[in-house]
Amino acid sequence: MGEAPAFIIDDLQTEFLNGFDLKSHVIGNKAYLIGGVNDEPTLSLGVHIFDQTRGELVNPLVLGTKPTPCKGHSAVPLNEDRILIIKRGSAPDDCIWFLEVDTQFVREQRKILGTEVVAWSKGVRGNPDKPVVISGPSGVGKGTLISMLMKEFPSMFGFSVSHTTRAPRGMEKDGVHYHFTERSAMEREIKYGKFLEFAAVHGNLYGTSVEAVEVVADAGKRCILDIDVQGARSVKASSLDAMFIFVCPPSMEELEKRLRARGTETEEQVQKRLRNAQAEIEQGQSSGIFDHILYNDNLEECYEGLKKLLGLDGNVTTSPKASPKGVEFPMDVAISKIDQKIIIKCGSPELKTTSKNLIVLDLCSLKGGAPGRTRGLDFYAI
Ligand SMILES: Nc1nc2c(ncn2[C@@H]2O[C@H](COP(=O)(O)OP(=O)(O)O)[C@@H](O)[C@H]2O)c(=O)[nH]1
Numbered sequence: 001m002g003e004a005p006a007f008i009i010d011d012l013q014t015e016f017l018n019g020f021d022l023k024s025h026v027i028g029n030k031a032y033l034i035g036g037v038n039d040e041p042t043l044s045l046g047v048h049i050f051d052q053t054r055g056e057l058v059n060p061l062v063l064g065t066k067p068t069p070c071k072g073h074s075a076v077p078l079n080e081d082r083i084l085i086i087k088r089g090s091a092p093d094d095c096i097w098f099l100e101v102d103t104q105f106v107r108e109q110r111k112i113l114g115t116e117v118v119a120w121s122k123g124v125r126g127n128p129d130k131p132v133v134i135s136g137p138s139g140v141g142k143g144t145l146i147s148m149l150m151k152e153f154p155s156m157f158g159f160s161v162s163h164t165t166r167a168p169r170g171m172e173k174d175g176v177h178y179h180f181t182e183r184s185a186m187e188r189e190i191k192y193g194k195f196l197e198f199a200a201v202h203g204n205l206y207g208t209s210v211e212a213v214e215v216v217a218d219a220g221k222r223c224i225l226d227i228d229v230q231g232a233r234s235v236k237a238s239s240l241d242a243m244f245i246f247v248c249p250p251s252m253e254e255l256e257k258r259l260r261a262r263g264t265e266t267e268e269q270v271q272k273r274l275r276n277a278q279a280e281i282e283q284g285q286s287s288g289i290f291d292h293i294l295y296n297d298n299l300e301e302c303y304e305g306l307k308k309l310l311g312l313d314g315n316v317t318t319s320p321k322a323s324p325k326g327v328e329f330p331m332d333v334a335i336s337k338i339d340q341k342i343i344i345k346c347g348s349p350e351l352k353t354t355s356k357n358l359i360v361l362d363l364c365s366l367k368g369g370a371p372g373r374t375r376g377l378d379f380y381a382i
């Protein structure tokens with residue numbers, strides 16, 4: 001989008017002129033201008049801020065995944081910290097978005113980055129199952145247990161693919177086992193708030209991106225995270241409500257035997273991992289982070305113990321959780337807010353999912369937000 005014409009700033013109302021589709025919303029002393037050139041059918045949702053105190057138009061740093069282009073949009077500010085956007089002409093699961101302008105995440109990023117920041121978050125119906133964090137020293141068998149679980153229940157669980165600066169091992173594939181990355185690129189992404197947690201482990205940087213966990217939940221699966229104790233501590237302190245499991249070896253001698261038998265590390269790396277293992281085991285057992293401790297002596301018994309913790313010891317249906325359907329909005333909608341409810345009036349009778357033309361969106365059930373998804377959307381027709 002080019003510079004917004006001056007009269008839009010003066011008027012600060014919805015304007016459609018010369019192909020511009022811009023909506024402005026005043027929150028505090030700032031007017032948020034959302035939209036851009038409407039080159040039908042592709043309106044790309046850009047964001048500008050008009051700072052009324054300074055009388056200046058500002059280009060904010062826009063974080064989060066940007067919505068795909070649409071045919072138009074309607075918007076309404078919510079609770080002084082975000083703007084609800086309904087994209088027109090989008091798929092039912094892609095029409096509700098939030099532009100966060102003063103949420104905790106945005107305020108933190110503004111402070112870190114020293115510039116004006118806004119962030120996108122996509123609205124998703126329903127809530128995923130609690131993610132499972134699995135920690136334990138190198139060589140204890142975390143990867144083996146997780147592979148067994150994925151193999152037996154492929155449609156139920158999804159693996160959070162971490163980023164790491166360590167080199168790939170022979171059989172490891174980029175994007176499957178890890179996202180192998182340069183340290184500088186990873187540090188930049190950490191700075192831009194893309195990581196749920198990160199830690200230096202055995203001399204390399206490892207981290208879970210917010211997206212890594214979100215894509216698993218988007219697929220209707222329960223997310224499994226294989227991360228170290230420092231990472232588990234960060235997740236525990238985050239807003240992600242997870243289950244925490246620590247895997248212990250039967251002895252240090254057995255751990256060393258497994259690590260050497262795996263044959264993936266140099267002697268120096270084996271020594272480093274063994275040195276770190278003692279402290280990890282102590283923290284795993286005494287830090288209060290973990291809900292459960294599993295001893296991996298006999299693999300089959302340990303795997304049965306893991307399944308029991310996950311409620312998989314009885315008869316289990318292995319189909320993935322059906323993701324709740326979205327709503328397809330017609331081109332013509334009007335939005336208003338009453339307390340914690342959003343009323344969406346659909347002007348045309350073409351609404352596909354219902355014969356009624358008022359949709360109520362309940363804001364009380366919303367969870368999460370940028371830099372991930374805003375989950376728990378609950379809407380119904382009246
Ligand atoms: N904090 C954190 N730790 C991770 C992440 N991914 C892997 N790790 C941990 O990093 C450590 C080393 O992992 P890796 O190099 O794959 O070796 P392995 O544990 O011997 O298989 C393990 O304790 C993993 O649990 C991550 O995203 N964040």
Ligand SMILES: Nc1ncnc2c1ncn2[C@@H]1O[C@H](COP(=O)(O)OP(=O)(O)O)[C@@H](O)[C@H]1O
Nearest residue numbers: 138139140141142143144258262296297298299
């Ligand atoms: N209970 C067990 N008994 C014997 N060997 C095991 C057991 N669990 C795992 N292993 C072996 O130990 C090695 C390390 O396991 P791995 O899953 O790679 O550990 P981690 O992911 O915790 O580093 C692998 O070669 C694996 O086959």
